[in-house]
Amino acid sequence: MQAILILAHTAPDHVIKLSKLLRKRFEVYIHFDKKAELSSEHLKQMEDLGIHCFQEIVVNWGGWSIGGAAELLMREAMKNPEITHIHVISGQDWPTENIDKLYDFYENNDNLYIQCFRAKDIKKSGQPVILWQKYYYNFDKVNRRTTFGKIYHRVIMLLQTIARVDKFKKYDMNLEVYHGPNWMDLPRDSVEYLLDYFDNHPNVQKVFKTGFCPDEFWVQTILYNSSFKERMVQDVHRHMIWERRFNSYPAILNEEDFNEINDGDYHFCRKTVSGISDKLIEMLNSANENQM
Secondary structure (H helix, E strand, C coil): CEEEEEEECCCHHHHHHHHHHHCCCCEEEEEECCCCCCCHHHHHHHHHCCCEEECCCCCCCCCHHHHHHHHHHHHHHHCCCCCCEEEEEECCCEECCCHHHHHHHHCCCCCEECCCEEHHHCEECCEECCHHHHCCCCCCCCCCCCHHHHHHHHHHHHHHHHCCCCHHHHCCCCCCCEECCCCEEEEHHHHHHHHHHHHCCHHHHHHHHCCCCHHHCHHHHHHHCCHHHHHEECCCCEECCCCCECCECCCCCCHHHHHHHHHCCCCEECCCCCCCCHHHHHHHHHHHHCCC
16 A cells, blocks of 8 residues: 655635546645635545545745645655655645556566755855755745845855854754655655654754755755665656746646647656646646557
């Protein structure tokens, strides 16, 4: 038995439609941002489909809350001893592969499909991303997406550079820090190790829970610094277009993207949004059914 873990922040009708498709083979666990509006009808639909739904954390981009939501779903999935794999996706993903073939790809497959890049080698927006965990941030309280949040970010980075802040030294965290997307496919033993390590290293928790975008660091750092790195495949089989389209970055996908998606080696694509992506979803569903 495998589990899909969905991190969702909006559009419950779309997420339920996605979950209904995935439930043909997978157990489905969803965490909705506590700010999302879920009606009693939404909750009933998910209960009828056998979906495990949680809405416990107020999710804010750039803060630990995204990692916290993923951690919560991992722990819930691990309560079921029959779960052999977990797959972390967003509420704006859509499968690009036949559901049975998708499931069978991972069955009896002990590889970890996760992208890990050494943080000290990477810059984003001109910033060394290692500083995103070396310094303190509090973007679960400050909205990073606002103009104020962006200015605040640069100011606190400058001040901490001057003050020579080093959380790694303060909390005695000797792990090499790795970075990557939080969309991944992991076998059970690696998830159990991850959660056990996190539980037993409060110093590591302190580093990541006060970082910037720690959801893109904590799993990669813990697992790459273990023997599990020998089983890692640096391919998560996700299709995304890193450009601004429909006022979204990464791009919201539509039917014009179908051929590129269908011709590639992908298991999921994102972002899909009801209205803009309806035709694409219809085309993907039709193509996936024909794979049977």
